Amino acid sequence: MLTKADDFPIHQTPEPVAYAGTDRNFYDRYFFNGYSPDGATYFAVAFGVYPHLNVADAHFAVIRDGIEHCLHASKILYSERLDLTVGPITIEVVEPLQVLKVKVNGEGLEAEITFTGRAFPIEEPRFIRRMGPRAFMDYTRLTQNVRCEGWIAVDGDRRDLPAGSVGTRDRSWGVRPVGAPDPQPPVPLDPALMGFFWQWTPLNFERESVFFHVNADPQGTPWNTRAVVLPDGAAQGEGHVTEAARMTAVELAPGTRHAKGGVLELPLPEGVARIRFEPILTFLMRGIGYSGAWRHGAYKGELVVEREAIDLAAADMAAPENVHIQALSKVTMARPDGAEQTGTGIFEQLIAGPYKPYGLG
Template identity: 35%
Template structure:
């Protein structure tokens, strides 16, 4: 890449423009069979894949997590980061950019746990930049990231427990994103004074990527415990690039929780423009993938994104969703395959499906959670 005129700073490409240890550059993909009738569980594996590069930690790592029935299956790998940023391999994992912003291939060779796959993602809508994610805590910049998102279809195959699932683009959907910048990664840092900063306690998060017939809708909400917004956005992305991207308005949410926890049984999102024109989305989560368990998002202190694991390491684990620690489930986002019903400002109804990623970690005043382990009454 240093032979191309793409430099941003007076450094070679592999050196980023900050020495912050927490700089990262990541791929995320999800893949699921289409919902039957829009209101039933998918019949095949619900697969999520990620690969991250951490230049200032000299590490790259990768994971796949599959939800199928009551099974939670993880394969993860880590290696020392070399000089070639176009080398998107981690042990048996690989990403290939076949056509930028249009087609990508992901694969996991057989022989590493109970899952393998070889699949190609083909976009069905333009990639859309999301708002910059910036957050500062006691002078320290903890988040400063950029991300784009894109919906698409999948082709190829997944093998799970020796059974092959043919992945056909007519029936297998998903979305992918690319994000990069600064966010907490690697070995946990001593919090220092930040441990006493209770004003910013609480993390409320909605990330919904909805695919309808002619367009996609992406909505993001991040709030602190009192409802103060860190991020809030909703945009409609037309599949026809000539029609562009439309801002839908400010976001309001109404979550109904499953008794005894903090998982959503349903959600209503309202996108309200200054004129009062309102778009309403009813979301129904169908099947959750508990991405915090085993993948590096922070629950296990021996495997976090960007943590040094040696020159190369590959591991696999298998858990039962019904046996996951209910307290630990309160501390990680859950990625749900969901059905969506959108009623636009003119009253037209659209049906779709996609991702409903949700978390409410710590106190949150709107929903009555006063502490980290409070749950919805049974």
């Protein structure tokens, strides 16, 4: 099957671009978030293509006055992977790896936002996790902190993004569980693989970015982790990289799996820096398709669009659909010489199943 993408030099296999190997869980996704310096404005976007499910979906969400306003859209892909529009949501690659634009216009939610990279994107270590002989995850992700310009309207109330708005965008592709759950899990089930622990902290400081992530097993042993310190304007391969960073001093909010804060210990050439997190806002990731009825890759029909409103004050933060969050946080970095700088960033958290270091069964 030939598609528009076949006229571009982007093939990765001997087959037409419509075919992405043989794993039904192959996906290709965009993610964006953005926030004002004071944390009063927060929004996020997800856009996914699932070639072997023949589905594409897109999600946009913005928090206003304690309500997470969400717009979901899903369509049949018809194998056209370069058609970056799903209903009212469009992604435009203005300058690859540097400038992208998101446009939204549907169900009372509108936006036009341009994301400009602060430095060349980082390529995170390849994520490979097996459950016995079966690949549970196998994907690559690039991540880039960005400056955000544009506007968002909710039911006609249009507001420009405040000066100094920043955020993070990523692109990942490979294999993850998508669409309908697998009816036959791998056997025998290994208790050591029955949990999933994830923390991700892209941080925006005045002249540099800090990135940290960790995937760990239920015993707390990391299987993928790294931290990067990247000055503005850095080129590919530049910046300080370490696999020895770790999140400490984590205390969970009672009855939840959400951290009230933490301290990232970040080894630098001159010593260990410590970054203190103070969460100021909670964003539920189900608002952009991470779990729930609008789970990524779910088949909805030819084209289905739906708006959703989540009252964050009334949401049960202990409910399974609300375990995965991004906590917008004020961050303070204390360098080894005693100098301090402040910034804003995300403390993304997902703890599913047991995790011994936090006493979760």
